[in-house]
Amino acid sequence: MYKNVLESIAGIEIYPIISFLIFFIFFIGLTLYVIFSDKNHIAAMGKLPLKNDDATNYGGEAEL
Amino acid sequence: MSPQTITNPHQPLHQTEQASGLDTFYYDNKTVRNFAYASLVWGVIGMLVGVIAAFQMARPEFNMGQYATFGRIRPLHTNAVIFAFVGNGIFMGVYYSLQRLCKTRMFSDVLSKIHFWGWQLIILSAVATLPLGYTTSKEYAELEWPIDIAITVIWVVFGWNMFGTIIKRRERHLYVGIWFYISTLITIAVLHIFNSFEVPVSFLKSYSAYAGVQDALVQWWYGHNAVAFFLTTPYLGMMYYYLPKAANRPVYSYRLSIIHFWSLIFIYIWAGPHHLLYNAVPDWAQSLGVVFSIMLLAPSWGGMINGLLTLRGAWDKVREEPVLKFMVVAITSYGMATFEGPMLSLKNVNGIAHFTDWIVAHVHVGALGWNGFLTFAIIYWTIPRIFQTKLYSKKLANTHFWIGTIGILFYAIPLYWAGFTQGLMWKQFNNDGMLQYSNFLETVLQIVPMYYMRGVGGLLYLFGVFVMIYNIVKTVKSGSLLANEKAQAAPLLPAEKDDAHSGHWHRWIERRPVQMAVWATVAILIGGIIEIIPTFLIDSNVPTIASVKPYTSLELQGRDLYIREGCVNCHTQMVRPFRSETERYGEYSKAGEFVYDRPFLWGSKRTGPDLHREGGKYPHSWHYHHMLDPTSMSPGSIMPPYPWLFDQNIDIASTPAKIEALQALGTPYPAGYAQRANQDLDKQAREITAQLATEGIEVKPEKEIVALIAYLQRLGTDIKIKDETASK
Secondary structure, X not given: OHHHHHHHOOOOOHXXXXXXXXXXXXXXXXXXXXXXXXXXXXXXXXXXXHHHHHHHOOOOHHHO | OOOOEOOOOOOOOOHHHHHOOOEEEEEEOHHHHHHHHHHHHHHHHHHHHHHHHHHHHHOHHHOOOHHXXXXXXXXXXXXXXXXXXXXXXXXXXXXXXXXXHHOOOOXXXXXXXXXXXXXXXXXXXXXXXXXXXXXXXXXXXXXXXXXXXXXXXXXXXXXXXXXHHHHOOOXXXXXXXXXXXXXXXXXXXXXXXXXXXXXXXXXXXXXXXXXXXXXXXXXXXXXXXXXXXXXXXXXXXXXXXXXXXXXXXXXXXXXXXXXXXXXXXXXXXXXXXXXXXXXXXXXXXXXXXXXXXXXXXXXXXXXHHHHHHOOOOOHHHHHHOHHHXXXXXXXXXXXXXHHHHHHHOOHHHHHHHOEOHHHHHHHHHHHHHHHHHHHHHHHXXXXXXXXXXXXXXXXXXXXXXXXXXXXXXXXHHHHHHHHHHXXXXXXXEOOOOOEOOOOHHHHHHOOHHHHHHHHHHHHHHHHHHHHHHHHHHXXXXXXXXXXXXXXXXXXXXXXXXXXXXXXXXXXXXXXXXXXXXXHHHHHHXXXXXXXXXXXXXXXXXXXXXXXXXXXXXXXXXXXXXXXXXXXXXXXXXXXXXXXXXXXXXXXXXXXXXXXXXXXXXXXXXXXXXXXXXXXXXXXXXXXXXXXXXXXXXXXOOOOOOOHHHHOOEOOHHHHHHHHHHHHHOOOOOOXXXXXXXXXXXXXXXXXXXXXXXXXOOOXXXXXXXXXXXXXXXXXXXXXXXXXXXXXX
């Protein structure tokens, strides 16, 4: 029964292939970008939450 | 900087501050506080309802009357915990961290107020309507159409406020936490709108625009991604902000967080069909769901590892700081739940686990561990700061931590045991090739002790929350709210000025929230479209079964009672193609049998047996007695009685509107049938009561029980008729 549904939609096989290719290419591109991205920029981005803390040093920060 | 309360946040800047080139502005802490309080209050209510529902499964006596049966309060519990407890938790975290990451006050105080009160009103309307039986029955989307519209409006207000804030920011780059918030906003909007397409019948009743298989695929595309984009992405954004804050060190790998974000939102959206394995949906959709679920393990664990490794060299702090303890257990729970998810989507594991308490245990590791504990951590961290004081008692916070952790274990372990036990019992054959436990009730009674233990686990967890509330009240009393917190930052220069030496596309996108939103939308839409479009093709390609006919007007009213009472919370209507199921229930379910089901009622949990082949299995009198007192037909049954169905009359005034709504959606009732429908209804009801009279039962044809019996007796019989005709 399930097979009938599958075969009755013309060209359905292409959907999983397209989906895999889109993701695969995107993922490789992203990985390459991340590997070759600028160290200093990455470090600065990582520190954003801490850098923004100037005005919020109430509470128990010191005792952490 | 010393604390400073400012009465007028919009007062003109001081001359010297202008001279230094820094803008002075004020963070809005009041809205943050309000959302924190709301999260706690709704958390207690949602969890309390959960505890009651848990004990109802062990002892049916806890079903207290018409408006508090398990079928009605289970959606109340899930909605309250997801949208009220976690929802307010999200807004608390977003309103606090977004202002600081953007170095600006929220875009509009008015929008913040509308957002806060609007959201609380939506929750109140859920609390009012769900116990009254106004429900669409689609899991985590039970609220009826006027509330759906209100959710859309308030969500737009939230988005407007959020994007307004991002656009007027003083920090050029958008931190990864904000990307997670943006993807949450966009995806929830898309999911909510598409899953809520429904045709109103009356003020609080509607029929789904989708039917059968299509409705199921859209619902689980929504349901799965509600978990992804309401319970996961905003909390990951909060993890990326609060964990570095609490540990006082940057996240372990910012590079990993970029990969984490894009691959998570890209992959998550595809995995929905794993909720429908072995159900009557096409094989390719099931396989797609499995493959992407397995792939999902990578970004999920990337995120978990990134979180835990942030604490490298700081584990000594974890020993002393309850906030970090809560975070470590939260992130570990996230890791466990996201390992288990892909495993559960393997078809051989799913064949045992699906429809059992295993799934309930799985989601509670996520809800209690990941969402609950991260919310607690953030509240413990935030409240002392905005109240300019210290936490009243670290000792109590540690006590809460241990009670909560033991509560989670007490909750999850018995349910894993119960799920595994029952899943195997359903499939057990004896040496003669017959089902070992042919009476479904045997498999239920076996796990009732686990239900008790799970209830105790829930109670412990809730007790921990009360300990927390005491601690927070004491903390609040010892300080005073810094409603408007003074801060300074350099204004943002026009973008062109520093564009010269950084032309990379991702850095470009990090500075542009609107483009970020567009690309995040594209990422989630690719998956959504490829998954959903074929389901619309299916609609015209599901093999139609000639003998499958629309419900009669009486059966339709009965079906709406089935929806009102929330029967779908405990009974599935989906016989999977296993021998253990066809032996127990009958012929496995076919996609073509559901073409008139709006909404679909396949269900996701079998606390009681499957009902898809219930029609014709027992005489009318069996159902009559069973609904009045389930234990009279099934001694030891944990199903509650439904005596009100015997007193209340069928709402026949609604019949014409219902028929017209279904006709508008394409159900082939004859033209003008709406006006004649009640005559048919009456005729069929009299046939049933005449039949009951021969079995010694006197009941008036207008009573609700008659409609429910008509529906139950119709279930799954369409193809039985076909078989009979074929054999003639």
